Amino acid sequence: MMKKTKILLATALLALSASVLAADVQVEQGAIGRWAGAEATNCFFLGKSYKPVDGACYYPVDMAKRPAVYEIARTVNGVLETASLEVIEKPCELEEIDFPKEEYVNLSPEDANRHWGEQAEVKSVLRQTRPRDPEFSLALGKPSSPLPNGDNFGVCRKFNDIDKNRHTGIDYPVGMGNNVLSVAAGTVSLTGDHFFSGQSVYVNHGNGLTTMYFHLSEINVAKGDKVQKGDSIGKIGSTGRSTGPHLHLGARWLNQRINPNLLMTDPASYPQVNK
Ligand SMILES: [Zn+2]
Known part of the structure; x- marks a missing residue:
């Protein structure tokens, strides 16, 4: 047996x-x-x-x-x-952060309630069951000029020794007040001043692809606006859960959280089906 x-x-x-x-x-x-x-x-x-x-x-x-x-x-x-x-x-790398603003680490009931309300709105924007035709070609443009290196996509994070969600985008150390550029043509699907992401812009590029730009000091567009690749949509800032000026860029494609740096890379370098 x-x-x-x-x-x-x-x-x-x-x-x-x-x-x-x-x-x-x-x-x-x-x-x-x-x-x-x-x-x-x-x-x-x-x-x-x-x-x-x-x-x-x-x-x-x-x-x-x-x-x-x-x-x-x-x-x-x-x-x-x-x-x-x-x-x-x-596997994700662990990033341990000493965060000075305790209110962003241990949320009050009011802030937690606000955050979950904002998340519901964001989710409804990202869920695209019938994607429109693509308005972009790959590679996409850069979200600032010049764009410094950033490589913390997907890291696992602890704030003040407390486990927090993985980082879903990339933080680029761009200076305060610089222009934030749309990486491709599209339609602004959401703007807001959110608890964690601060002043935020979401752009829908068709094909189920949305890019998001967080922690801005100023927003130049409104929901429903059409933008072109390279258009300024706001200014770099440090709003929300942030300790200094930088741009957080996130990308969802078919609601999959993907590394935004890849979208700015020649797609011939992606893993290919050869059959
Ligand atoms: Zn970030």
């Missing part, structure tokens, strides 16, 4: 490694897979149907998506083609 169980287990492991080897593309959490090489008319992932960008299909993977093999698809000349995408775990 014992022997039989062991053999079954060995067979299961073999089957698992075979399926991993067979994945057509491997994508790290927070990154983007690409399927180019033919003029696609539709792309499919996560139960959604959406348009290609410049003929290629993109498959954004949330920074916390469960590592497993997922099916992706596209249509070319009316024919559905499928492939497999394996999500690879990317």
Whole structure:
């Protein structure tokens, strides 16, 4: 009896490694897979149907998506083609922050209530069940000129020794009062002065892609405004949970939290499906 169980287990492991080897593309959490090489008319992932960008299909993977093999698809000349995408775990680095403003670490009931109300509004803006056609090409533009380096996407954070949510964007150390630029054409879907993110702007670029700009000192646009790539939408500041001037840039694509630096990179460098 014992022997039989062991053999079954060995067979299961073999089957698992075979399926991993067979994945057509491997994508790290927070990154983007690409399927180019033919003029696609539709792309499919996560139960959604959406348009290609410049003929290629993109498959954004949330920074916390469960590592497993997922099916992706596209249509070319009316024919559905499928492939497999394996999500690879990317462990988060721990960032420990001594934060001087205690009210942002241990929230009062009033502030917690305010925060959750704001989150409900943000969620409704980010949830796009039927994405509009894309208004952008990759790579996107930069959110300030010049843009200093930033690399704290996805870090796990402790504020004053207390575990807090992972960082969902990138902080760029841009100086106070500099222009904040929209990284692509789109429509402003939300602006507000929020508890954690301070003065915030959300821009919907179609294709289920939204970029967000936090901690501004000034906002130059309003909900519903059309913007072009490189348009100034506000000024750098330090509002909300922030200790000094910087720009926090976040990106959601099909509601997946992805590394914004990748969107500013040549998409030929993304992991590719070759079949
Ligand atoms: Zn940030």
